[in-house]
């Protein structure tokens with residue numbers, strides 16, 4: 001888990017399927033790399049003026065948090081991908097990035113093999129274990 005992989009919206013690129021795919025691998029939301037996935041290049045948060053022009057590091061530095069865009073994103077991820085941007089942001093703001101990264105490490109660790117669980121689908125990259133299935 002690396003600091004640089006935490007996007008302004010609170011997304012952890014280190015648990016994203018695009019970060020691990022072999023073809024057209026996405027280097028992460030914060031990367032300047034042109035190879036970023038289309039959804040990142042067109043991301044409403046990455047292209048938000050507060051982030052882009054005012055150089056805010058995270059959305060909680062913005063006075064209109066949570067904006068409609070962030071709320072929608074958060075809802076989608078809470079429903080489908082076992083995580084919440086707003087919760088992540090609150091954690092980073094209140095407890096600091098290091099503490100957040102430590103929590104993420106535990107949350108996304110495969111209990112079976114110690115591998116990495118991906119938020120999209122909630123399965124382990126190495127053994128396919130479904131961490132969040134009931």
Ligand SMILES: [Zn+2]
Nearest residue numbers: 110113124127
């Ligand atoms: Zn595993």
